[in-house]
Amino acid sequence: MTHALNLTLPIKQDAETLAKLRNLEAIFTDKVQPAIAAALKQSRIVHFARVVVIDDKYIQVITEYEGTHQEYTEFFRRALTPIFAEIFSLADTTGLDINDPNAFFEFSKKHNARSLGTATDGSTDISGNTSGWLFSAYDGMTVANILAKLGK
């Protein structure tokens, strides 16, 4: 079953944080993007992923992936620890230790914005409530199945 992650963090507005944001933008294509792509490509559980900045006010990590939040949040944390640390450092992360799975899970849960609407495939959110709507053109076919049909 495909789940959506709409991780949405308010960016601190001090000069130091905004300078960090500029740096993240500057290195994203050459350094951050390949690192994320390498981990996600090998995982074969992630359909799409992107990082979005809105008016320097919010940064979003948005993905569509297979499996439950409980099962794969720890994969994302372990596989991309330095990248999450970089992104999370733009937000108020008082008390968050990126190396602490429990704190990472709670932080992700707190900042995962629910999509509008209602899931039609039985998908549930981190607490087991019905998820927001996520359109799928291929009825929730898994990444592995799609790749297999493509001969990859």
Add this chain to the structure above:
Amino acid sequence: MVDLGNLQAIVARSSAKPLLAVLLFRFGDAGGARSFLQQWIPRAAVGAGPDADGPAFHFMFSWNGIATLMSGRPDLDVAQGRQQFEVSFVDPAQAPDGGIATQLGFLDASAPAGWWDGKFKSSDIDLAIHIGFDTPEQKADCLAQVRQSATGLGVRELSLDSWDDGALSGCRPADGRLHFGYRDGITAPNVDWQDAPAARASDAVDCREIVVGYPNSDFPTAPFKPGPWQDFARDGSFVGLSWLYQDVAAFNKFLKANAPQAAPHVGPELAEEWIAAKMMGRWRHGSPLSRFPDAPPSTPQLNDAFGYGDDPDGVKCPLGAHIRIVNCRDHPLKFANQIRFPKGPPRVIRRGFSYGPHLEGAEDDGKDRGIVGLFYFARINEQFYTILRWMHQTDFADAYMSLPNGANAQDALTGNRADPKAETRFQVPLAGDASVTFQMKQFIRYKGVAVLFAPSVKALNTMIAAQG
């Protein structure tokens, strides 16, 4: 590194006590609860030494139970503790009967709404006391004393009237065989309590897989942050307390009905045993299929040193066999799980007992029988819940994708077939490209599950110490 004398005995070693029971309680006020525990915790069995004569006590608490006992203590702030213990322990939504129940396989007849005979909820349990007994008389006396003490101090027992003892109770079968006929207790993690990686045996398991309080990057157990709650939790383990009904009649009926499918491959005499072995991954007397794929040896061969490296497609031991899912050994995990489990697949210590009368044949007698399982581990989500998920949906390793609808396949013995997406066929590969496929039935049902914490001896004493 781990002082086994600080561990409750049930974690440190297995016991030979023949009779066992688990009493469940809900606290009233903290004072009464503490007085009750002050009476009984001194009788806790501790360390790795042999069983002493007399009842062996073992204590487990829910987060609510810990919070009640520790409330008001300046040195251990309960609000801080709630943040630092694993979310699966403190957040009702992440509990076995919470919003995640379905992903753990707890649906339909195994749904939490029907647990504990409908008498109470998992979240009502503050305390569980597991007791091992030497004789029936000792059991009767001891249960009466504990109950009298609880009643007098306002600690309410969550009783189960349908059981003869009014509580989960049973025995360790003399021949080690449980209701489906399988010998149990063959595999156990070889825990490296000394935490000496350089001297560690190849099959040894890091102690952080079993006890909390020593987090590192490979085993980032909670409480992760150094401080009083990590100190409190150190040398404790989480416990998955599971009441599991076994439908012996359905199991025997299934073996008999499907024997004709197996007979052409193994002969009619061995057909039922062969199907049972393919479902478990062991012949029912215990010998593993990986070492004895064609027929059981005349005497059980219980050497546990085997893997699946020479059997990637499951010709010897099917991919859907129970032991190949709950302890997949050297079977490669899919990439995401390799990242999650850098030191190997999750392991747990199993303690438990069988309950209910023996049943022969395929006619159900309407009596309750099964297993009361106690599983010990350090990370709830990454160990206990993960194994439950893998039994329910075998998408944890790429090899399963070679099976028909393999991402939704299930454990041949324990899968919950009521899930609409579940693949209910069990494919048993044969040599060459041939295979036999069985249409699986429901053989087990969860009747109650709770996640508790078994504190260290030091923590037990902290819990009953005077406040402040």
